[in-house]
Amino acid sequence: MSDLINVLVFGLLLGGIYGLVSIGLNLIFGVVRIVNFAQGELVMLGMYGSYYAYTQYGLSPYVSVFLVAPAVGLLGMAIQRLVIQPLHNESNMQIFATFGLLMMFENIMLMISRGEAKSIGGDVGAEVVTLGDMKFSLVRVVTLVAVTLITIGLHFFLSRTMMGKAIRAVTQDKRAARTMGIHVERTYLFTFGIGAALAGMAGAMLTPIYSITPTVGGNFILAAFAVVVLGGLGSVWGAYWGGLIVGVVEALAGFYIDPVLRSAIWFLIFLVVLVVKPAGLLGQVGAEEVGFREQH
Amino acid sequence: MASTNKVLMTYLFCMALAALPMLLLADDAHWLNILAFTYLMGGLAAAWNIIGGFGGQFSLGHGVFFAIGAYLTAQGVIRFGWSPWLTMWPIAAVAALVAVLISWPTFRLRGPFFAIATLAFNEVAFVLANHFDSFTGGPRGLMIPFKAGFAQMIFRDRWQYALLMFAFVALVVGISVWLRRSRLGYYLLAVREDEDAARASGINVLSVKLRGMAISAFLTAMGGTLFTMYLRFIDPPTLFTLPEVGVKFALLALIGGIGTIAGPLLGAALIVPFENTLRAEMANALPGLNLAVLGLLMVLAALFMKRGIVGAFEDARKRWLGQKGDMP
Amino acid sequence: MSQAMLQVKNASKHFLGLKAVDAVSLAVHPGEIVSIIGPNGAGKTTFFNLLTGQLAPASGEVLFEGQAINPLPPHARARLGMGRTFQISKPLIALTALENVMIGAFLRDAPLSVARDKAMVVLEKVGLARLAMRRAGDLTLSERRRLEVARALALQPKIMLLDEVMAGLNQSEVGQAIELLQGLHAQGLTFLIIEHNLKVVRAFSERVVVLDRGRHIAEGSADEILNSPAVIQAYLGDGHMGKGGTDVQPGSVTAGARA
Numbered sequence: 001m002s003d004l005i006n007v008l009v010f011g012l013l014l015g016g017i018y019g020l021v022s023i024g025l026n027l028i029f030g031v032v033r034i035v036n037f038a039q040g041e042l043v044m045l046g047m048y049g050s051y052y053a054y055t056q057y058g059l060s061p062y063v064s065v066f067l068v069a070p071a072v073g074l075l076g077m078a079i080q081r082l083v084i085q086p087l088h089n090e091s092n093m094q095i096f097a098t099f100g101l102l103m104m105f106e107n108i109m110l111m112i113s114r115g116e117a118k119s120i121g122g123d124v125g126a127e128v129v130t131l132g133d134m135k136f137s138l139v140r141v142v143t144l145v146a147v148t149l150i151t152i153g154l155h156f157f158l159s160r161t162m163m164g165k166a167i168r169a170v171t172q173d174k175r176a177a178r179t180m181g182i183h184v185e186r187t188y189l190f191t192f193g194i195g196a197a198l199a200g201m202a203g204a205m206l207t208p209i210y211s212i213t214p215t216v217g218g219n220f221i222l223a224a225f226a227v228v229v230l231g232g233l234g235s236v237w238g239a240y241w242g243g244l245i246v247g248v249v250e251a252l253a254g255f256y257i258d259p260v261l262r263s264a265i266w267f268l269i270f271l272v273v274l275v276v277k278p279a280g281l282l283g284q285v286g287a288e289e290v291g292f293r294e295q296h
Numbered sequence: 297m298a299s300t301n302k303v304l305m306t307y308l309f310c311m312a313l314a315a316l317p318m319l320l321l322a323d324d325a326h327w328l329n330i331l332a333f334t335y336l337m338g339g340l341a342a343a344w345n346i347i348g349g350f351g352g353q354f355s356l357g358h359g360v361f362f363a364i365g366a367y368l369t370a371q372g373v374i375r376f377g378w379s380p381w382l383t384m385w386p387i388a389a390v391a392a393l394v395a396v397l398i399s400w401p402t403f404r405l406r407g408p409f410f411a412i413a414t415l416a417f418n419e420v421a422f423v424l425a426n427h428f429d430s431f432t433g434g435p436r437g438l439m440i441p442f443k444a445g446f447a448q449m450i451f452r453d454r455w456q457y458a459l460l461m462f463a464f465v466a467l468v469v470g471i472s473v474w475l476r477r478s479r480l481g482y483y484l485l486a487v488r489e490d491e492d493a494a495r496a497s498g499i500n501v502l503s504v505k506l507r508g509m510a511i512s513a514f515l516t517a518m519g520g521t522l523f524t525m526y527l528r529f530i531d532p533p534t535l536f537t538l539p540e541v542g543v544k545f546a547l548l549a550l551i552g553g554i555g556t557i558a559g560p561l562l563g564a565a566l567i568v569p570f571e572n573t574l575r576a577e578m579a580n581a582l583p584g585l586n587l588a589v590l591g592l593l594m595v596l597a598a599l600f601m602k603r604g605i606v607g608a609f610e611d612a613r614k615r616w617l618g619q620k621g622d623m624p
Numbered sequence: 625m626s627q628a629m630l631q632v633k634n635a636s637k638h639f640l641g642l643k644a645v646d647a648v649s650l651a652v653h654p655g656e657i658v659s660i661i662g663p664n665g666a667g668k669t670t671f672f673n674l675l676t677g678q679l680a681p682a683s684g685e686v687l688f689e690g691q692a693i694n695p696l697p698p699h700a701r702a703r704l705g706m707g708r709t710f711q712i713s714k715p716l717i718a719l720t721a722l723e724n725v726m727i728g729a730f731l732r733d734a735p736l737s738v739a740r741d742k743a744m745v746v747l748e749k750v751g752l753a754r755l756a757m758r759r760a761g762d763l764t765l766s767e768r769r770r771l772e773v774a775r776a777l778a779l780q781p782k783i784m785l786l787d788e789v790m791a792g793l794n795q796s797e798v799g800q801a802i803e804l805l806q807g808l809h810a811q812g813l814t815f816l817i818i819e820h821n822l823k824v825v826r827a828f829s830e831r832v833v834v835l836d837r838g839r840h841i842a843e844g845s846a847d848e849i850l851n852s853p854a855v856i857q858a859y860l861g862d863g864h865m866g867k868g869g870t871d872v873q874p875g876s877v878t879a880g881a882r883a
Contacts, residue, residue, distance in 0.1 A: 035408035086599055091407040095354050096550060096598040103539050103591025110584035214584075222419055225412050263423050267416035274405055274413075479730045479739070486727045489716035493772075496676065496710070498702035498731035498779055555718075 006134055007255045008248060013136065015247020016144030020205060021220045022227040023150065023239045024198030030171045030234020031191040034084060034091070037098040039224060040217030041105035042196050046072050046203020047212045048109060051118055054207070061120070062142075065204035069197045076196020080189050102217070109214035119211040139208040146205055150198070151240040158236065167191055171234045223250075226266035229273050232283025241281060300477075307473050311466050314561065318458050328454035334568040335461035336522060341548035341560035342468040343515035348546055349555035350472075350481060351508040352488025353403070357414030359542035360398075360421045361391040361513040363535040365520025370438045370530060371431065373448070380449040380525050388517040395513030396506050403505045415538070422536040437531025440524070449525040457526055464522055465561060468515050472557050475511070484508050488555075516545075539587050547590060550597050553606030562605050567593075627690060629654045629783055629814055630706075635674050635684035637667075644670040646838040647684070652783065657815040659825045661849075662835035663859055668818045669711055671835065672787055675816075676708050677701045689782075703731065707781030709772040711788045711818075717761035721752055721771055724760050728778030743778055750774045750804060766797040770804070783814040790821050802828050822850060834858065 025039045046068050053064035079101065087093045127138035158164035169177040170187045178184050210216060223246060231242025250265050273280055298306075314335075321327045340362070347353050368387040372378040402413040425432045432438065444452045451457055475481040483504045486494040491501050524530050535541060552563025567590070574586040601608065628651035637645040644667045652658050660668050673679040675686055677698040686693050688704055696704070707728075716724050725743035733739050747753045750770045755763065760771060769789050776784060786805075790798050798821065805828060809815060819825050825832060825846055832849040834842040836858040842849055849855055 035412065083595060083599065090602075092352065092354050093598040093602055095356075095408055095411050096546070097595050099356075099543060100591045100594030100596075100598065103543075103594065104588050105591075107584035107588035107591060111582045111588065115583055222412075222416055225416075229409075260423055260427060263416070263419040267413075267420050270416060271401065271413060274409065275401055477736055479734045479736075482723065482727055482730060485719060485723075486716055489718060490714045492678070492698075492710070493714040493716060493775075494727070495678075495698040496702055496708045497728045497775060498699050499727075500697075500699045 002134070003255070007251050009134065009136060011248035011251030012244055013140040013144050013247070014251055015244035016140070016147045017202075017206060017209070017243075018220075018223050018227050018247050019240045019243025020143060020147040020150070020202040021199065022224040022231070022243055023147070023154065023236060024195035024202070025224050026228045026231065026233065026236065026239040027154075027167075027191055027198070028195040029228055031167055032080070032084065032188045034094050035098065035225075036084075036195075037095070037221065038079070038101035038105060038217075039195075039199055040219070040221035041102050042072050042076060042199035042217075043203040043206070043220055044109065044212075044214065044217035045075070045105065046200035047207050047210070047216065048113075048118075048203075049200065050204040050207045051120060051212055054120055061204045061207040065201055068204045069201040072200025072203070073193045073197030076199075077189050077193040079196070080192035084192065085185065085188065102221075106214050106217065113214060115214070117211045117213045120208050137209070139205075143205050143209070147240065147243070150201070151236055154236045163187075163190060222263060223266045226270045228280075229270050230280055232280030235280070235282040238280055238282035303473060303477065307470065310558065311469070314465070315462055318455065318462060322455055325454045328458050330569050330572050332454065332458040332461045332526065333572070334564050335458065335465045335561075336519060336526070337544070337548060337568050338561035338564035339461070339465035339468040340516060340519040341545045341552070341564055342465065342472055343512050343519060344545035345549045345554065345556075345560045346472060346475065346484075346515070347505070347508045347512040349549055349559070350476065350484040350488065351505060352484075352555075353505060353509070354407070354411045354546065355414040355509070355512075356411050356538065356542050356546065357398075357417040357421075358512070358516050358545055359418045359536050359538065361395060361516040362520040362523070362541055363421060363425065363530075364391040364394060365517030366524040366530045366535055367425070367432050367438070369521040369524050370440055373440055373525075374438065379447045380521055381447065384518055384521045387521060388514040391517030391520075392510040392514040395509045399506055399509045400502075403502055403509075414542075418536055418538065418542055422532055425532040425536065433531070435532060437529060437534070440528040442528065449522075450528070460522060461526075464519065469557060469561060471511070471515065476557060480504065480507060485555075539590065544590075547594055547597075549604075551593065551601070551604050553604030554602070556604070556606040559604050559606045566605070628652060628687075629689055630675070630816065631685075631687040631690075632675065633685045633687070635671070635681045635686065637670055637674055637679060637682050643838045645674060645681075648835065648838070648840045650833060650840070652814060652816050654782075654814055655809075655812065656831065657809060657817070657829050658831045658833060659829040659846075660816070660818045660833050660835060661820070661822070661825060661855075665837070666835040667838040668835055669787055670838075672708070672785055672818060675785060676706060702779055702781075705780075705782035706785060707776030707779050707783070708785040709769070709776055709787055709789055711791065713765070713768045713772050715760035715763065715768050715771055717759070719760055720757050721760055721763065721767075721774075722747060722756040724771055725774045725778045728775040731779050743774075746774050746778045749777065749808075751800075765792050766794075766801075769793070769801070773804070777808070781813070783816060784808070786815065786817040788818050788820055790819065790824050798824060826850065 021043055025036060028034065028036050028039070049068040049071060050061040050064045053059040053067065054061060083097050083101065084094065087097055128135045129138050129141055158168055166177070166182045166187050169180065169182055170184055174184055227239060227242040227246050230245060231238025231240070246266065246269060249269065250262055253261055253265050317331050321331060344355070344358050348355060365387055368390065369380050369383060372383040372387070373380060398417055402410055405413055426435055429435070442450060444450050451460070483494070483499050486497065486499055487501050487504050494501055548563035548567055549560045550563070551567060552561065553559025571586050571590065574589060578585045597604065603610070630652040632648060632650040634647045634649055635645055636643065636647050648671060660671070662668055670679065674681045677693070677696055677700070681694065688701070688706065693701055693704070716727065719727070722740070722743055725746050726739045729739040729743045729746070733742060744753065744756065747756055750773055752767060752770055752774060755767060760768070763771060773786070773789065790801060793801060802824060805815065829846050832844060832846050833840060834849060834855050841858060842852055842855050844852070
């Protein structure tokens, strides 16, 4: 029984990580309506960025996140402006473009790091928090707390601020939003920036947890797709709960069946949701509409 | 519209041109190797092009069919000594069947989501290949011992492999030509352009997609067979690494001209030698350079050259001749 | 009275609680031209989609030549003889005009040369033969609409369902289009059209059906309908009068007009 609780808690903590990585992706999906294959790479860049800040300047990732996240956010805006915007109605070419970015980022980091895995290791990552006779990694708990706070923060941002409302309007109906005077392209730019910054933030917070390799982004992207689809496109809370569910399911399957099945789990979730209830749990827009409902 | 004879002549002429390098490089083992790979990748890109270019369904999971061809062929040879010439065909049929089974639920997903699903298939297949090591040799892979002989499809000389690969690309391109002029080919184009309009025109969209996918998977698996008999060593990373396999097929088609007949082979002719050189010169100094460059090319092609080399030629020709193609 | 070619019985469709089509019944007999009119949002295109199979009705039946076709998908209905055009025209952009029509022709004939020849004949019929090798993406709006009609014609349909095929055309283009459609009708084709342009309705309809907010509110000859107070109310109430001019004026309500 305590095994089960352990697994469940581990799953929740894992789910927190997934949620963190997926929130930015979900925002971008919902608004810009594109599949950003390179999202995982933005997380990876965030990880390398905060690693660098740690080794060069001794900054804890929880501090450098305030530098790393905006930096990645700016990169995201550049990507949106230079690569995504010109392809705005060509979903097939977007696949090529964002996958190409994936390959570029991954391999440029490979060239720079020469394939050595880096890790912050030891001190920061090893702390545990004890609850009864169960031990949990502190950084993972912090991450879960962080993603909860971030989700709440985003929720308020989207419902209370002008830009947030603009984002929600564009998510629901681009054409109507335009006629209401909302500058759609600028909203895209901003949203991509936020989505990228969230990815960078995720990277910084994951630095104490995972060892950093150029391919670490690829490890997350499939899970992130599953989370986003399960939670529902365009829904910030969807990404949050979706992340937790995916984490728990993966932990359970890993414990009771075989850990190597992770990617199969993500894939099954992805497929089942899209076939059974494409809108996901809390989706604003149906998954089958993304990229093909003609919005002019 | 061209007559059948004219099309046939054009095809034979172009294939003869494509075969020329084999004669010119007959003695250079290094370049014959690159040539063989160019033909093979060209054929694989052309196979992808059938569903990706004609049909507009961007599968990133063709590595799965490639691997089916590879693993089944290898086991056939290693365990039973079966000749790949014979096993190639039923194995490809198995791949086609698998393709239909996995595409059936996923074809209802559109555009990027279909791509993600195929990506996920590739990922799952990779995990399975590592796991079922009694069949696949797991992470250590499978090795086919060298035993030269035509029946074994193992040749001593590079030029024989080059010829084999050339036959493969000639076959795939020939099938593409035939398909493009058939009802199924036109239906694939219609599905690509507008599914609703296709349905209103009496086209069973799902059936057309499945048939296109089956043909594409069949030919891709054949490529997997040939690859296996050439390298005589396969392992999961070799077969499932997307930028090397599944995505590369699509990339070559894109650069050459997606949806065209000549595009895939042209793309291969441009990229394979180039990448080979990059890898050979720089691999030690800068690991991953070749893939970073390919990634950049992909982005640039998607932005600026979406109709590829063939498209660029057609644009130039139109400007030169000032035609819109009207009838007198 | 000959058996109806297309019969709809109490078809309904709702989206999220909103009744887009509310128990609409309709019959179209062989050789007839029936128009569907109504203010924007009346559910006309949704109704069409129920007929062509793009959407499934929540309740009600659709019969084609006596056969219940509710379970049939759009491509099967095309095969049965229903040709359709779309409100926002959908040419197959990268293909030539000829290839576009061939896509339709292939339904009846698989060999390339046969399909091509038949497609050429159809292109001549609609007056686009000169543009056969032109890329569909390079055609003007009027040409695209013609092309879509041609593609549907190549199916050798028994009935043509045209959704606002005149939208966006200028006066002379509308005139040419009406001529084309009248010619096709004279050759035995049945028509069910959605139209906003009441001049077209007057020139090219035997019977007019009026939908408003998903409900069938009136049916009759063009004269009867365009002078009916209920219809005028439906249009005026929404502030829409249709494109291309209309003869409907408040003062033309006559005492004997049918409601």
